[in-house]
Structures are given as C-alpha cells and as structure tokens.
Amino acid sequence: MLIIPPWNLFNIIFYIFYSLTAVVLIYSSSRNLWMLQYSKFSMGTGLPSRTAMIILYTLPIVAATATAWPYLLNASVIQLIVYAAVTLHFAKRVLESLFLHTYSGKMETLSLIFITTIYSIVAGMICYLNAQTIPAMDAWFYIGMLIFFVGETANFYHHKLLADLRKAGDGYHIPRGGFFEYAACPHYFFELVSWLGILFLSRHLFALLALIVFTAYLTERSMKTRKWYQEKFSEFPKERKSIVPFVF
C-alpha cells in the first residue's frame, strides 16, 4: 500500500519541481555540463570535504527533527521507527565523516548547497509525512526494517574498505574486497538498499520519488566513477560493473 498525497496545488508544484530538479541534475551530469564537485570529481575549490560532509549530513537531521516535532513526543511505534531510520541514516554518515573517512579534497560551495537542500527536503518531507502512517505494522514493514539494517551495515562495511585503502598511502587505489570485486561502487548500491527499506517503512509516495532520484543519480555517478577508474588504472578489472554487482 502506497500513501498518495492529496493533489492540491502545493503538492503538484512541489512534486513537479522536485522531479524536474533531479532530471536537470542528472542530465547535466551525464552530458558533462555540470556535476556535483567533490571527491574524485572535485575541482579543488570550496570547503574541505570533511567540513562540507558534516554540514550536509547534519542539516537533514535538523530538518527531520523539526518536521517530526509536532508528533514526536506522542509518537506511535511506527512513527518512531520511521523517524529513527531517517535520522540514523544521516547520523551514521556524520559519524563516518568524522571518524572513518580520510578525505583528500574539497567540495565546491554550490554542490554543498545543492546536496544539503536535496537531503534536507528528503529527510524533512519523509518525517513531515510520517504524521500519517500505515494503520499497523504489516509484513512489508518488518521486511523494511530488515532491508534498512542490511543496507546500512553493508554500506558501512564498504566505506570501511575504502577508508582502509588510505592506510596503504595517500591518493586513490583500486578497491578490493567485499562487493568491490564485482562493482566500482557497491557502497552506492547499499545506500539505495537502505532507502528501499525506508520506503517500505514510510510507504509515502514521496519516499518512492526520493528512491528513484537517488537511484538515477547514484547510477550515473557510479558509471562516471567506473570510467574514471578505467582511465586512471590500466589494470582495473574490466568485468567490474558500475553499481549493481554482477548486473550493471
């Protein structure tokens, strides 16, 4: 069961605007007109990546808490789990940015503003809509909790593998271990698994839209990353896919 919003003027404009923004971002990135500039695709301008990442993952927690506030103190178990899933996802990223990742570059200011806005809208909107939940926990809800846990755990595991590469020396290395043997960006794949879990928990149409946008964006970025590896490392295994191990 998917919870569909009332199609009033605000919702129609909001959904169209959000979808169009995502389409423009992904189109401009795929055509090399403009892409989010950080990590391997940084132009060397902006804030240090660690600072930028802490900002862009903290503000969605603030947005989620602000929109959940009206019902948070008297929340049902379903509401608490949805709110916890969204905030835990971003809190994990804050902690990883602080204590796990070793960043080498900078994040461009416009990219920082753009990502922070998109994440804050997603987190804030899902927690706002969470005022209305499914009537009771069903099988999909329990599956959602399991999927979310698997996604977050595997996402963290692959971040750890990336972080360990930096112990071997500065710069970029060919990732090894886990599903890195089968795809350039398995950490992106498991991020999407987490958002699929959040969709099963929230069940709002907007959570589906967020999942579609993240899937399109991360697929495109993983293809660019795979190409980047192939150009930088002649020994990069040709059979490795972009994002979905064994498949794509």
Ligand SMILES: NC(=O)c1ccc[n+]([C@@H]2O[C@H](COP(=O)([O-])OP(=O)(O)OC[C@H]3O[C@@H](n4cnc5c(N)ncnc54)[C@H](OP(=O)(O)O)[C@@H]3O)[C@@H](O)[C@H]2O)c1
């Ligand atoms: N929902 C979304 O749309 C979305 C979008 C993007 C990211 N995310 C989340 O954020 C996570 C990280 O994404 P990201 O794009 O920042 O990942 P990333 O570019 O792969 O970088 C992650 C960390 O690993 C380092 N690293 C990456 N490749 C390396 C290599 N070959 N050798 C050594 N170090 C390497 C990076 O260092 P440098 O900083 O020096 O490159 C950075 O510290 C994702 O897995 C996902 O959970 C979500």
